[in-house]
Amino acid sequence: MTDGYSAVDVVAEPDSMLVIFRWRRDPNTYAIKVEFPTAPKSPWTGLPVTSADEWAADVAARLDEELQTGLVRRSRRMIRDGYVLLDTRDAPDVCPAGFFISSVPLDDVVLSLSLSQRDDRERAYGSPSASVSTLASEAGCWLAKAGMDVTIPRQLIVEAKLACWLQARVDNARGRPFVGHTAASWEDKQRTTARLDLVHIQPDVPSEVRDALVRLTVCQVAEAGALRVVTAIDDPELHGLGFRPANGGGLTLHTSSAEPLSDPTAGA
Secondary structure (H helix, E strand, O other): OOOOEEEEEEEEEEEEEEEEEEEOOOOEEEEEEEOOOOOOEEOOOOEOOOOHHHHHHHHHHHHHHHHHHHHHHHHEEEEOOOEEEEEEEOOOOOOOEEEEEEEEEOHHHHHHHHHHHHHHHHHHHHOOHHHHHHOOOOOHHHHOOOOOOOOHHHHHHHHEEEEEEEEEEEOOOOOOOOEEEEEEOOOOOOOEEEEEEEEEEOOOHHHHHHHHHHHHHHHHHHHHOOOOOOOOOHHHHHHHHOEOOOOOOOOEEOOOOOOOOOOOOOOO
């Protein structure tokens, strides 16, 4: 249906079917319930649906749109028979009211140079090139102007370890001010473990913004293949998001369906 979607199975139930699938490189297997039709029209568009093929095409179009607009990230979750059942009904927005969260835009040249430099270091253990360092020094400059420390994510770019860098801002026509950011890095060459390196929100910003930043960071690295997320950040709030004490210190969170990212709406 869309890039990142990989079909696993379709299971018929008495009045509906379960569409079971994998999403990107996320270790979880997901499912969404689709009600069987009760009238010859689309429940989503209201247009006539006069055959099973038209109904299937209508379902595929709906799921395509849902997946492209964040179905996996925004849905309520419930573990069922080894997969994660997604429910979009009355699901809260992934961004807290009045705020917007997005990836920090990075110049493609920064990423390509970083990857090239990483390969060079693996072969010759050389130091990062001046061009990479120069480009990285400009990344997230608007966050720095807002008074936030961007040293860690810039260094991760130079080291070609950056897995995710998210920013939060007030949701208004100006797109300002920026009020927080998070950054995560890759711990291993296989990219199965990510490290939450940075979590920051500005003073007087609701804690829900920090929680949403962390939750979306975990979602993003999971979609890139991370099986677990570790951190040395000592913040009691992380326990409420599913992080647990790790052997040897710090906290860890497993991204598999057996231990999903905690969400106050999960299972509702």
